[in-house]
Amino acid sequence: MPSKQDSNDDTEDVALFDAEEETTNRPKKSKIRHPVASFFHLFFRVSAIIVYLLCELFSSSFIACMVTIILLLSCDFWAVKNVTGRLMVGLRWWNHIDEDGKSHWVFESRKASSQESKTVSEAESRIFWLGLIACPVLWVVFAFSALFSFRVKWLAVVIMGVVLQGANLYGYIRCKVGSRKNLTSMATSYLGKQFLRQIVVEIQQCRGPVFAVNISFRASPLCTPFSPLACNLCIVH
């Protein structure tokens, strides 16, 4: 009896300890540690988009709007590249020219350390990636709409927006993915896994005798998980 009670107490103690640890850790991970940086990360991008959309209402001068948008886009590019990236998610990318005059692009990410202040918080990471991905997509949409509605005078500004924000997006994705794997091999292996998973599902669903399924596939970007080719493999004996 006492041993059972002891073991009960032990498990209870362990469970309580775990719950306490979780509740003390969770606020720290989701707290925003750099509120000013988070604010500015979103402020320049969103205000550039707002000025572009509402320029007709704000002022009748095309030049004032264009200069404002250009200045906001440049400030946003500099801020995201040099400040908010390293403060919010610990990533950084830059260009380095060595003694021979050759240029190298360097993508760096901060190593996970045991210090509490250096870990990345969830909320900041979400804000960072949301702002980083949503805005270039919007600028691409604006580019198409300017092109097809023949408002060509805005095309210069919109292309600048696409280029600057797309460059930041590409740089940070490469930092995140790491410089050892490149993006093509990552995409290929992901699609390959999807294809294999689909084949396994099809084989399991097939009724009839399947003696040997000789699967040799080379993942190519043209394969999709929904291709009818996966079904045909079931019939191979």
Added chain:
Amino acid sequence: MRSRVREFDSSTLNESVQNTIMRDLKAVGKKFMHVLYPRKSNTLLRDWDLWGPLILCVTLALMLQRGSVDSEKDGGPQFAEVFVIVWFGAVTITLNSKLLGGNISFFQSLCVLGYCILPLTVAMLVCRLVLLAELGPINFMVRFFVVIVMFAWSIVASTAFLADSQPPNRKALAVYPVFLFYFVISWMILTFTPQ
């Protein structure tokens, strides 16, 4: 964009924002000084950034406006025109020099060409001031002289940086588009008359 030789430790990863801003501002200022006193040095090429070209391009485009800025049919297309001429011209010259076998990178070339617009921007400023006086042949001669001097300064400054990156028998082929680029900008400055 800018490049800098950084050590792979956390010294610049954790620096304060004010340090970053001051460092970048000092680098831009140093390059402006290099253009004003052109010497053969590698600083413009090693640490490139595109802030100077952006500021100069916007200033030049604003000064080349015709008519009042607040009217409905204002100088919108002209502003975009100057922007497109400067940036598209710089990209074309860079492609040309790379195709000729130069060992300069894309952004370095854009950086040099953009910073060497500084003398022509000063010429534009002087021309606008001179145009406040009465128009006439003397007015035109003064402006012509100023623009020619600044045009020569731009050419000298940019070839001091760019010519070394080409193989020796191709230098003239690489410098000639630069000459054309600054000639077009000087022409826009010289033929500018406010309404």
